[in-house]
Amino acid sequence: MAGRGRWPGGCGNGCSATRRSAPSSGNCGRCSSSGSDQEVVVSTAAVEPALPPEVRGLPLLGSFLEWRKDQHATFMRAYREHGPIFTIRLGPMKGVMLIGPEHHEFFFREVDRKLSVPEIYRFTVPMFGDLLMAATDTERRRRHVSMLQSAFQGGRLAAYTEVMAEETERWLTGLGRSGEFELWDTFEPLVMRIAAGALLGPEIRARIDEFRPLLVDLARGMEFILPPNLPLPRFRRRDRARRRLGEMLRPVLAERARAGGYDDFLQSLVDDAALRAEGPDVQVGMAMATLFTGYLTTAAQACWTLVQLLQHPAQLDAVVAEIDADRGGAAAGCPHAGARLPRLERAFKESLRMRPVMSHYARTTAVEYEIGGYRVPEGWLTMLCPSVAHRLPEVFADPERYDPDRFGPERAEDKRNPHALIGFSGGFYRCPGQAFGTNETKVLLSGLLARYRLDMSVPDPRPDVDLGVTRPGSPCRIRYERR
Numbered sequence: 259m260a261g262r263g264r265w266p267g268g269c270g271n272g273c274s275a276t277r278r279s280a281p282s283s284g285n286c287g288r289c290s291s292s293g294s295d296q297e298v299v300v301s302t303a304a305v306e307p308a309l310p311p312e313v314r315g316l317p318l319l320g321s322f323l324e325w326r327k328d329q330h331a332t333f334m335r336a337y338r339e340h341g342p343i344f345t346i347r348l349g350p351m352k353g354v355m356l357i358g359p360e361h362h363e364f365f366f367r368e369v370d371r372k373l374s375v376p377e378i379y380r381f382t383v384p385m386f387g388d389l390l391m392a393a394t395d396t397e398r399r400r401r402h403v404s405m406l407q408s409a410f411q412g413g414r415l416a417a418y419t420e421v422m423a424e425e426t427e428r429w430l431t432g433l434g435r436s437g438e439f440e441l442w443d444t445f446e447p448l449v450m451r452i453a454a455g456a457l458l459g460p461e462i463r464a465r466i467d468e469f470r471p472l473l474v475d476l477a478r479g480m481e482f483i484l485p486p487n488l489p490l491p492r493f494r495r496r497d498r499a500r501r502r503l504g505e506m507l508r509p510v511l512a513e514r515a516r517a518g519g520y521d522d523f524l525q526s527l528v529d530d531a532a533l534r535a536e537g538p539d540v541q542v543g544m545a546m547a548t549l550f551t552g553y554l555t556t557a558a559q560a561c562w563t564l565v566q567l568l569q570h571p572a573q574l575d576a577v578v579a580e581i582d583a584d585r586g587g588a589a590a591g592c593p594h595a596g597a598r599l600p601r602l603e604r605a606f607k608e609s610l611r612m613r614p615v616m617s618h619y620a621r622t623t624a625v626e627y628e629i630g631g632y633r634v635p636e637g638w639l640t641m642l643c644p645s646v647a648h649r650l651p652e653v654f655a656d657p658e659r660y661d662p663d664r665f666g667p668e669r670a671e672d673k674r675n676p677h678a679l680i681g682f683s684g685g686f687y688r689c690p691g692q693a694f695g696t697n698e699t700k701v702l703l704s705g706l707l708a709r710y711r712l713d714m715s716v717p718d719p720r721p722d723v724d725l726g727v728t729r730p731g732s733p734c735r736i737r738y739e740r741r
């Protein structure tokens with residue numbers, strides 16, 4: 259494959275070694291040639307590996323503008339030109355991209371060792387505080403993450419699924435016999451209502467009309483490059499939103515601590531002794547961070563799942579037939595919905611493969627390391643790109659083809675390598691809401707498809723990345739008619 263183990267051209271004296279530190283004699287340090295007819299003596303000094311080949315880009319900006327326009331195309335082109343390990347600059351950030359399951363394994367294994375997490379998540383501190391992935395103390399960060407992982411386990415998913423079904427049903431009831439809706443503008447608030455109702459409970463769900471615009475202001479204040487305290491209107495709105503969300507949640511947390519009586523995500527934040535000792539601001543931040551991360555990703559992935567099904571009528575028919583046979587099951591809020599509707603789940607996985615909502619995952623390189631014959635310096639980013647890795651033909655057969663059956667029991671292409679499908683990331687910092695997001699998409703889409711015949715106003719909606727996730731952009735109107 260292009261780029262694998264390639265070394266740069268050497269000193270120009272016919273030597274193929276890398277020229278890192280220029281020796282005083284004017285040659286590359288691996289040979290003693292001065293370009294004359296002198297005898298060549300090969301030095302025994304160890305030669306450091308080269309840096310990974312670099313994607314050509316603009317001065318200072320690198321590939322940033324191209325990436326903003328089409329993230330997947332930028333990384334795919336770089337992969338085709340340079341192979342599975344390449345250097346890329348995205349504005350002020352420079353790093354190495356690693357493509358393929360064996361590199362994913364390295365990335366997940368080396369987190370909190372050679373690779374470091376909190377620097378990358380620093381942008382979340384003005385939104386939620388110094389906590390979770392952004393917490394600089396490793397023990398505290400891992401404790402927060404473990405707490406989240408356990409808050410989604412156990413029998414809770416069944417109760418969450420009931421909320422998903424109730425909210426979906428309420429939405430469907432208002433749709434009438436026929437009509438049309440804008441996909442993102444409809445799924446985004448619906449997914450927010452589900453997340454608020456299931457995770458934060460009835461107190462916040464009842465105030466969703468106040469709650470939602472505040473979370474949107476937080477999202478719009480997300481900033482990766484500018485200093486977060488500049489006097490910009492959107493930063494002021496972000497800070498005000500954070501304050502008001504705190505004012506909304508703190509009395510609910512206090513009442514929950516006093517009276518208890520719930521078994522949901524918010525209650526697990528209240529009941530966790532170590533978190534309680536950190537104070538209500540940390541509990542509020544954890545609640546907001548989880549809801550925020552979970553609702554945008556799920557809304558975007560559910561949109562792609564529907565879009566791709568509508569683009570592939572044969573697969574859609576098979577999924578609808580499965581839903582019809584299961585009526586009264588998942589669509590009605592059956593607690594076992596997660597284990598049912600395998601065809602719909604495969605369609606979800608195929609969208610996770612072809613249309614992962616996160617463009618890349620990044621960590622800071624804490625300790626210089628070598629990989630594939632290259633050297634990655636301390637301070638660089640180390641990144642994975644799911645959308646490119648999910649299109650390697652040696653991992654997924656005929657990868658450009660939409661083919662949910664690749665996840666069926668006979669082929670199980672995602673099971674051949676534990677790090678093949680990474681739409682929910684992996685390792686210790688994998689997504690804690692995987693089962694929740696998968697179930698939610700299934701409940702929402704099965705309810706909709708059980709009741710309506712659908713078609714889409716555009717054949718292929720263009721991706722939009724304005725909210726930090728890749729989602730089908732507007733316009734993408736869905737016309738519906740009662741079946």
Ligand code: HEM
Pocket residue numbers: 390391403406453457547548549551552553555556559560615616619620680681682683684686687688689690691692694695696
């Ligand atoms: C289809 C839906 C979803 C997708 C595709 C998704 C994807 C991801 C990915 C890729 C990461 C890791 C990012 C990284 O490694 O840097 C992540 C982290 C996270 N996700 Fe999800 N997610 C989804 C749904 C959810 C839901 C429903 C929740 C919660 C209700 C949630 C909560 C989180 C949180 C809190 C993190 C940060 C993890 C941590 O702090 O350890 N996600 N998600």
